[in-house]
Amino acid sequence: MPHQCTNCGRTFADGSKEMLSGCPDCSGTKFQFRPEGFDGSGSASDGPGSGGTSSPGEPSDASGERSGDAVSRRVGSAAATVRDLVGGSAGSDATSARRPAGESADAPPEGESGPGSADPEDDIIVAECEPVAEDAAQADARGGLATTGDLPDDPGTDATEEDVPEPTAGTDDSRTAVSEPDSETADRPDLAELRRELNEQFESIRVVEPGQYELNLMELYDREEYIIALQEDGRYSIQVPEAWHDGDD
Amino acid sequence: MGLLTNLKDSISRAASTLFSEEDPKRIGIYGPPNAGKTTLANRIARDWTGDAVGPESHIPHETRRARRKENVEIERDGKKVTIDIVDTPGVTTKVDYTEFLEHDMEKDDAVRRSREATEGVAEAMHWLREDVDGVIYVLDATEDPFTQVNTMLIGIIESQELPVLILANKIDLEEASVKRIRNAFPQHETTPLSALEGDNMDEVYDRIAEYFG
Known part of the structure; x- marks a missing residue:
């Protein structure tokens, strides 16, 4: 008590x-x-x-x-x-x-x-x-x-x-x-x-199990790349900022 | 010559849009799931353009992609304010498919809805960072506004120094409390409305013109 x-x-x-x-x-x-x-x-x-x-x-x-x-x-x-x-x-x-x-x-x-x-x-x-x-x-x-x-x-x-x-x-x-x-x-x-601590400990989207997600809004807001598609295994596709393409191609 | 005049008008209108010094401001409609964001977006769009923005539903996370309605011209006191409305998916820190099972949804559909809703939150946050010039923050006045999501989003919006209009929606419901929302965000003005019933929309448009014009 x-x-x-x-x-x-x-x-x-x-x-x-x-x-x-x-x-x-x-x-x-x-x-x-x-x-x-x-x-x-x-x-x-x-x-x-x-x-x-x-x-x-x-x-x-x-x-x-x-x-x-x-x-x-x-x-x-x-x-x-x-x-x-x-x-x-x-x-x-x-x-x-x-x-x-x-x-x-x-x-x-x-x-x-x-x-x-x-x-x-x-x-x-x-x-x-x-x-x-x-x-x-x-x-x-x-x-x-x-x-x-x-x-x-x-x-x-x-x-x-x-x-x-x-x-x-x-x-x-x-x-x-x-x-x-x-x-x-x-x-x-x-x-x-605080932001650094959060980012270290908690990815932007955590898959608890398929269909159950926990989101770190600050991290989602902070990241330059944009998550466009989630997969059940926890992987996700991202769209990277255009500037990132320049060096690769 | 009506046709020619119309054509001339539309060309000059297009030209003035193309070459106007200021593009329409892009206003994001943000808020937690089921606050009435799409109902509001549809209300605004229907009032001023005749079209709707997207389907409304009482099941949370109906809007899972941001939807835009461009060049919404709102007239206030003889002045025109042109904005692009972005109706965004409801922002939350947890998405759970079991919530949708209560709405007679099959598990597969619920899981898919959950995944799309999560992608939608990511998209909404991305828009907030990159692509909006102002925010209409919609809250369900029957719900407690003291939530992590509201505090964090309003904090981010303030840190971006974006103009924000806070709306206390669903005042047609008996248990709505506008005061509770005013107390939660005393640094902002709160405007009550019922997007569903169209109550107090005149004041909402006054505020939109004032904040985003």
């Missing part, structure tokens, strides 16, 4: 959807991560952040054993980076903070009274981000999207209690400033690096 409400101490299975709309018992929205090793012995009074020791998903870990999970997480990060680099609004983008925020962070995943914890959707991110091996509940939680009705309220209208963060200086939109932690921008690897 890796997640525990920091308010009432109720525990939740990893990937549990219950906690997505707040603790059913006390409506608390802060949870701490309890790795399996702490199972049963922990108490709510330990304070938040004690689960940080097990935080995986270090962006620099390029070993790629858990390729599927790691890659999808990095794709999310890359997307956020693309948008942020381009957005030009100096990290004042609420949406980029939603999913990818927790994913690339190597800080303790939750329970911190840091920026963003006032946003109930940030708790959703937290639930997705820390496990090393995804179990059925996590896969389920990842696949199932919470409807707006499942959430306590709109961010901002229900920004309760003391841990509403200071808006980031220099942004004119307080709503977006709230959900972008400062550390996030500081920790984020640059786009080129």
